Every structure is written in C-alpha cells, then in structure tokens.
Amino acid sequence: MKKSFLAIGIMLACVTTMSAQKLITRTAQLSFDATAKGSPENITAVNNEVANIIDLESGNLVFQVLIKSFKFERALMQEHFNENYMESDKYPKADFSGKIMNMDAVDFKKDGNYKCQVEGKLTIHGVTKTVKVLGAIAVKGGDIKLTAKFTVSIKDYNVEIPGVVADKISKTASISLESNPVKK
Numbered sequence: 001m002k003k004s005f006l007a008i009g010i011m012l013a014c015v016t017t018m019s020a021q022k023l024i025t026r027t028a029q030l031s032f033d034a035t036a037k038g039s040p041e042n043i044t045a046v047n048n049e050v051a052n053i054i055d056l057e058s059g060n061l062v063f064q065v066l067i068k069s070f071k072f073e074r075a076l077m078q079e080h081f082n083e084n085y086m087e088s089d090k091y092p093k094a095d096f097s098g099k100i101m102n103m104d105a106v107d108f109k110k111d112g113n114y115k116c117q118v119e120g121k122l123t124i125h126g127v128t129k130t131v132k133v134l135g136a137i138a139v140k141g142g143d144i145k146l147t148a149k150f151t152v153s154i155k156d157y158n159v160e161i162p163g164v165v166a167d168k169i170s171k172t173a174s175i176s177l178e179s180n181p182v183k184k
Contacts, residue, residue: 021056023144023181028052030065034154034173036166043169045070045081052179054146056108059100061118061146063177066093085159086125094124096131106137113138118148124157135177146179 028050034043049069053062067088072078082088098120100106106114114137122131135148151172154161161169 022053022184023056024051024053024184025179025181026051028063028146028177028179028181030063031176032070032173034170036168036170039168041077041168042073043077045072045078047071050177050179052146052181054144054181059103059106061096061098061100061120063096063179064093065095067091085161091124091126094122096120096122098131100137108137108139108144111140122152124152125159127157129156144181146177146181148175148177150175 027048029046029048030050031046032044035041036043047065047070049066051062051064054060067086068082070078070081072081098118101117101119102115106116116135116137118133118135120131121128123129131150131152133148133150135146138145138147151174153172154169155171
C-alpha cells in the first residue's frame with residue numbers, strides 16, 4: 001500500500017514538473033494590416049482570442065487563431081473577410097507550429113530581452129508553408145512576453161482578391177503578434 005502511494009506521489013511530482021515547463025494563454029493578440037498604398041480605407045483587424053502554448057524546455061511553440069474572431073472597424077469589412085476572402089466556414093482557423101531555433105540565447109529564468117529565431121509551419125486558408133520569423137522574448141519577474149512582426153504574401157495562401165478591391169488590399173499582410181503565456 002505504501003509503495004502504491006509512493007509511486008502515485010512520484011508520478012504526480014513528475015507531471016507537475018513537466019507541466020510547469022509549459023506556458024499557455026488563450027488571449028494572445030494577433031493583428032494584421034493589408035492596406036494597399038494609397039487606399040482610402042484601412043484594411044486592418046485585431047484578434048484577442050489567439051491560443052498559444054510554449055514549451056520552455058524544447059522551445060516548441062503552437063499558435064491557433066479562429067478566423068471569425070478578427071474584429072474590423074466596419075462590420076461589412078468583417079463580413080467580406082470571412083465570407084469572400086478567408087472562407088472561414090470552410091477554413092475556420094489558422095495555426096502555426098514551430099520551434100525557437102536559438103533556445104541557447106534565451107534564459108527564461110533571468111530578466112532580460114532576448115531576440116529569437118522561430119521556424120515552423122504556418123497554415124492559412126488550408127495552405128501550409130514553412131516560415132522563418134524573427135521575434136523577441138521579454139522576461140521580467142518571471143512573466144514572459146513573446147512578440148513578433150512579419151509579413152505574409154496573400155497569394156501564397158490562395159486567398160483570392162477580387163479585381164474591384166485589388167487597389168485597396170495589399171499583396172502582403174503585415175502581421176503583429178503579442179502573447180503573455182502563463183503556467184497552468
């Protein structure tokens with residue numbers, strides 16, 4: 001009986017240790033700007049419901065974005081984005097699965113600002129591409145903040161832009177990401 005309790009205690013300690021090395025959030029922020037130069041309208045949106053998990057030991061990262069959670073300044077833009085461009089009923093999410101390639105340059109136990117190189121698979125509109133992104137990790141008082149800015153080519157992900165609005169929408173979207181994952 002004592003051996004059973006000891007074995008269960010050891011397993012719980014191992015699970016607690018393993019889960020303490022992973023951080024998670026469901027409130028990361030992802031925004032994009034796809035405004036063409038000279039466009040009279042801003043083609044921008046923000047999504048504050050992005051899920052993110054990071055494994056502090058391996059450097060593995062996962063982000064998942066529900067397309068319908070992007071908010072635009074005008075409801076009609078949001079409707080067109082979901083129905084005509086992103087086809088969010090058919091492709092309800094976008095995701096990224098990758099790894100921090102220079103984990104040796106990041107000390108999650110020491111306050112500081114660290115540049116990081118992330119490589120992985122980005123899936124948007126049903127199309128998966130390998131991407132490399134430069135980002136930053138800020139550690140302060142045990143809290144961690146991940147940030148990145150990068151661009152994606154809209155046509156690389158088979159998003160069709162009708163000719164009638166082609167002069168308003170850029171061929172690339174500038175993406176900004178901010179995440180504050182915590183231990184769960």
